[in-house]
Amino acid sequence: MDLLWFTIGVLAAFFVAWNNGSNNAPNAIGTAVGAKVLDVRKALMIATIASFAGSISLGIYVTDTVMRGIVNTLNMPAPYVVKGMVSVLLATGVWTLISTYLKVPMSVHVEIIGGIIGFGLSIGSSFISWGTVLKIMVAWLIVPFAAAGIAYILYPVFSRSFREKRLAKTSLIAASYITATTPTILILVKTISVSSIVYASITTIIIGTLATIIVYLYWKRRIAEGGSPLHEASRILLIMVAAAMAFSFGSNDVANSAGPLAAILYALGIKESLTAMWIAIIVASIGLSAGIIMWGSKIIDTIGEKISPLTPPTAYVAQLSATLTMLVASRLGLPVSTSMAIVGGVMGVGFSRGTRSVNLKLLARIFTLWLISLPATMSIAYLLTISLLI
Numbered sequence: 001m002d003l004l005w006f007t008i009g010v011l012a013a014f015f016v017a018w019n020n021g022s023n024n025a026p027n028a029i030g031t032a033v034g035a036k037v038l039d040v041r042k043a044l045m046i047a048t049i050a051s052f053a054g055s056i057s058l059g060i061y062v063t064d065t066v067m068r069g070i071v072n073t074l075n076m077p078a079p080y081v082v083k084g085m086v087s088v089l090l091a092t093g094v095w096t097l098i099s100t101y102l103k104v105p106m107s108v109h110v111e112i113i114g115g116i117i118g119f120g121l122s123i124g125s126s127f128i129s130w131g132t133v134l135k136i137m138v139a140w141l142i143v144p145f146a147a148a149g150i151a152y153i154l155y156p157v158f159s160r161s162f163r164e165k166r167l168a169k170t171s172l173i174a175a176s177y178i179t180a181t182t183p184t185i186l187i188l189v190k191t192i193s194v195s196s197i198v199y200a201s202i203t204t205i206i207i208g209t210l211a212t213i214i215v216y217l218y219w220k221r222r223i224a225e226g227g228s229p230l231h232e233a234s235r236i237l238l239i240m241v242a243a244a245m246a247f248s249f250g251s252n253d254v255a256n257s258a259g260p261l262a263a264i265l266y267a268l269g270i271k272e273s274l275t276a277m278w279i280a281i282i283v284a285s286i287g288l289s290a291g292i293i294m295w296g297s298k299i300i301d302t303i304g305e306k307i308s309p310l311t312p313p314t315a316y317v318a319q320l321s322a323t324l325t326m327l328v329a330s331r332l333g334l335p336v337s338t339s340m341a342i343v344g345g346v347m348g349v350g351f352s353r354g355t356r357s358v359n360l361k362l363l364a365r366i367f368t369l370w371l372i373s374l375p376a377t378m379s380i381a382y383l384l385t386i387s388l389l390i
Helices: 003-034 040-069 078-101 108-123 130-161 165-188 194-224 229-253 255-267 273-295 300-306 312-331 338-352 360-389
Strands: none
Touching: 003 040, 003 078, 003 108, 003 229, 003 255, 003 273, 003 300, 003 312, 003 338, 040 108, 040 165, 040 229, 040 255, 040 273, 040 312, 078 108, 078 255, 078 360, 108 130, 108 229, 108 255, 108 360, 130 165, 130 312, 130 338, 165 194, 165 229, 165 312, 194 229, 229 255, 229 273, 229 312, 229 338, 255 273, 300 338, 312 338, 338 360
16 A cells, blocks of 8 residues: 555545534534524534534445545546545645635535546546436535425424424424434435334334433423523524534535545555445544534634524524435435535525525625535646646
8 A cells, every 4th residue: 555645645535524524513503503502612512523423324325425426436547546536635625725714604515526527537537427426416406495495484383383382392392303313214224125114213213202202301401490491492402403413414524525535545455445435434524523623613603693693493493404404415325515405494594584684695605606616626626636647
């Protein structure tokens, strides 16, 4: 194994993961901080733990897509794979760093896919799976508007339930059950066989029921201590869904750096693709966690306050809509963006209250930078790959 390129690959992957964590951490916790439910320090700790758990448990699905589903790296000469994927990681890391400095929640998946396309074009377009690229791009178009649509529909329901004391208990139980069971069922269903589905369903029901009981008892204790039933219900649910979003962030975004690194490790001699992917996922998971802790507060206010003002109920609906969208995408192996999902969720609850509740100029700026990021990282990776292969 070439130790120099191994070291460069690991450092480049860690660099991308670090920037990804720092830029995208607000996708999970920005709404909770903006709604004044969590302070920044506690929110960052929750995001770190939950995203690490998501990376380890579900990260393998999207990592496999990024590793070899877009460009056929398994049938390519090793030097091309190593230098090409290093170029992809460097292009993505630099662009994400710039986006974080500008306080814009960047879609790192768009950058990494753009970089991989640029790498593929530098070798030969025949290596690129254009069908997979098209499927991913369609998912990019669907995700923000799906999250916005779900939020737009759910907001009237939850806004009423969080205004009436008699509905507080019912809302708490139903919402906490949904929040607990969705990631559980997606983790446990490995195949579509009857035995797998039955096992996953029974286990999910048990875990969801236990989690809901714990949440309910904690809610009762807070009320006994003088808390408002409505406020405590919305606060607890928002913390739960923030953790679920951080989990889905880890499960999907770990692939941004783990996928290219896995391809590099495979090309350098780790010929068991599953082993290469797990090594890469561990490196990327640590990088994500480090980025969240060290610089994750940089753009929290963009998500939590600037797109649309948030209260605990509106923040919960935005976060739940984004989380459900992302968890399904992760399980399908689609590398889509938590930034797209949460911006869509916040946008949805904002529009449900009227266009004046949404900062349209900021949304235009975010969407414009997303559109630029694909050709930008594609061009940078293309030029870097050609330079390294000379």
